[in-house]
Amino acid sequence: MIILTMMRHYWFACTVAMLTVITLLSLNPMSDLPSVPGGDKMHHFIAYALLMFPVALKKPKHWLFIALLFLFLSGGIELLQPLVGRTNDWLDLSANWTGIMFSILLAQLIHRIFPSLLNQNR
Template sequence: MILVLITVASLYPAQYLPSVPGSDKTHHFIAYCALMLPIALRRPKYWLAFALLFIVWSGLIELIQPHVNRYGEWLDLAANAGGVLLAIIIAQGLHGLIALRKT
């Protein structure tokens, strides 16, 4: 569901989007962190494949955006990848803390 919301918001004409505080890169970072975190916490068998899929997906969105009256920016892709990476780091840290508490 989060991926659908991100995709729609990323391809929707910018002039119709609500104004929200914060920078565009921050929004990208938070959105992709929120997308990856539940998967990284759950750690399914192919969680790394999900991370790569989300990064590739965000790159495809950046390529499509100029065709729907938006601007594709490679820094957006970097912010998206950073959000995915932060989610993995948070999840690994939480899993490490849980393992320490069990011992």
């Protein structure tokens, strides 16, 4: 509960930090990336789920616009990847969108289960 409250309070800083990490990792040449267990699409799903979750939990005024912005940014990253020696894969975009949607649904579920906790200081 404390983590949810803190994430909701510091949603903007969490989101900017995660977006920075995603962008830096996505635009690094492949030879510089560490080996991480799990499949590539799962990494995309997790990264974008973590990116969207604080926004979906806080639900600022334009949260749906922010979700679409993240989708377009991920598409832009896919377009830029060949410029840094990586390949683009449009299935990554699908995994990113799935992660974004998962976070929105998870946040809605949390809002229904813990309405009094999350509605404080809205």
